[in-house]
Amino acid sequence: MRPAIFLLGVFLAAGSCSPDKPSNTEEYPDASGKSAPEANLSDPTKGIGEVKEVKLHSPLEQDRIKRGLSIYEMKCQPCHKLDETRVVGPGWKGVTQRRRPEWIMNMVTNVDVMLEKDTEAQKLLELCLTRMPNQNVSLGDARDVLEFMRSNDGEK
């Protein structure tokens, strides 16, 4: 296995720009304790869960990237490297090009239902053979992680 390559320096150096966004709690109220939401039947590429529509901003929201990085380091990094290397789970390089933002956030926040019902998630389980754990990430935190992923994929 190759040693993981960290790109932190690169994207942290990216230019800052004050984000224009509502607070996390308003945009994504904490859904913990609610019953598992039903499939997003209109568009299966969005996955299954609370997240129906994600509004992306350009340029990237720097505050979110910083928060997303610290959540990544606490809850995701043991299994996901930032390059293409698969360790326990797939490397994150290119994930925002492969997956819709809604799919990513649903996978992070509603993983048990996704592994049960979403065909793309099931393919990943067959590949990795370890169920992605529920890391108790709130919707707001998942949005921050998504922004960090976009940054990791070279978006500005």
Place this chain on the structure above:
Amino acid sequence: MLIPCALWLAVAGCKPQTPAQVATGDAAAKVYVAPGKYDEFYNFVSGGFNGQMTVYGIPSGRLFKTIPVFSTFPENGYGYSEESKPMLNTSHGFIPWDDLHHPALSTTNGEHDGRWAFGNANNTPRVARIDLKTFTTAEIIELPNSGGNHSSPFITENTEYVVAGTRFSVPVGDNADVPISSYKKNFRGTISFIKVDPSSGRLSINFQLVTPAVDFDLARAGKGPSHGWFFFSCYNTERAYTLLEVNATQKDKDFIMAVNWKKAEEYIAQGQGKKVKARYAHNVMDEKTHMATSEILNEVLELDPVQLKDVVYFIPCPKSPHGCDTDPTGEYIVASGKLAALIPVFSFTKIQQAIAAKDFEGDFAGIPVIKYESALYGEVKKPGLGPLHTEFDDKGNAYTSFFVSSEIVKWNVKSLEVLDRVPTYYSIGHLCVPGGPTRKPHGKYVIAYNKITKDRYLPTGPELTQSAQLYSIDGDKMQLLLDFPTVGEPHYAEAIPASLVMPNSTKIYRIEENQHPYAAKGEKEAKVERKGNEIHIYMTAIRSHLTPDNIEGVRVGDDVYFHVTNLEQDWDVPHGLAVKGAANAEILIMPGETQTLKWKPLTSGVFPFYCTDFCSALHQEMQGYIRVSPAGSNVPLKFSTGKVEPETTTGK
């Protein structure tokens, strides 16, 4: 003792019935909890000599959990991890094994509130508080001036106090080195009133009542109209200090001791009582740091009821009373003389009238003794042999256990009439009706905790599991539904509706809130540090690897601390850690928690370590190596995970 035999045998039939006769057709359906369905009640059962508390489901009798309280527990590292060791500290040092007799569940307005369970250490006197969110022991306080903490723990209606009475009277004060024969002069009983902080649950000894030397056995608080009073059974009023079997069973009557604790509080508010030296430990588990601390305290407030009038009264009670139980209305106090052929029922109203009228037969060591008849509501005549404990239903009935005649007897509190009796298998001690000691019993079941098992299960050599029996009590007749095995030796148990506990159950510890000083909140924080001869490994665990998993630069003579943080945030995904040769065995780490295994390697070599809790398909891959070099070696300290070095050919 022999006289009533013939009489009750005539009532009950010559011999207890066989099991086949008593378990009827629909019993199985009444205890069947279908796969995936939940039990209606949690049953918190003392472990007796194993020092633990176990949690069962009722009506199924399934065992869910062992909560270690006063004993180390290899299953989850309690008493082995560095974090939990202080919980078992006492003024006598670390004690790995004690004897837990009585759970008590917290109440508000006399009804279960599902917050805490309390339990007593009988041998080295202590009281523990168990948090019912996490099902873990949160706090333990030691009781000075006590020996055999049996009359404990019993709680007041709003959990204002947890009360603990000493079984043995002991020398109290600075000089405990006195002749045993000076019992009457130097020995005293004590009742500790442990204050419970209403929001945090934090325990502190508010005061100790110092009483004449007797043995305290069991107790109950008043409730409703009798709230503010406490009732204790006392035996050995002969004040014997040898061969109690004979010398403490001479008198026809011992005592129920009635304590007006609100009056005691008034005296304290006036500045009465005196602070005396005492040495006792107070241990608290911090849920945020996941660490326990132990503090030795040095003082306790003593109240002397001989000096401070109107706090304590004795009521004569036949004979060697054991259980002392107040009914749901708070008006009736049922006292069970182990050697008595009747059950006296005292009236709180009559006790108050007798005190007002000074209707005393004299005093005992300076404490007024109320006349038996003046306090008595009535007697249950010839109920059985060896009455021990009484619980209540919601229809005005009482259920008393009879050790000698191996049965539960149902009787009506108002009419004092015996209504029904069922055999138990064998020699019942305590019994439990869900909510039975509260103002709101759930009169659906009674559970017998038996002292003798004999032929109830497949034999397992000389040592047998303990037998419990579940009976339905919602009809006129009690019906045996189920035998279920229990561990240790259950004494008392309480049962509480699952709906009061289940919604609050903690699923994970939030990693963001982990304040353990050696936590690694993410693999980025995983590291190894040397401080003199201490090696601190900040290790993380997540399916399916440990970080770091290659460690070198440890030397013989080092103290190695594995501080393992479980990074999982998913319910029911603990990880474990075991290191070859670790004298301390293993630890188990809940999601979001940090736990520490201390290891002192005695020889050089490469030692494997691994996760002990099957966690994923790649659990067998969750492993690592730690290299230990001889003392004085200059192998540099290094650590890694997933790093493959150019193959080293040196070193051998």
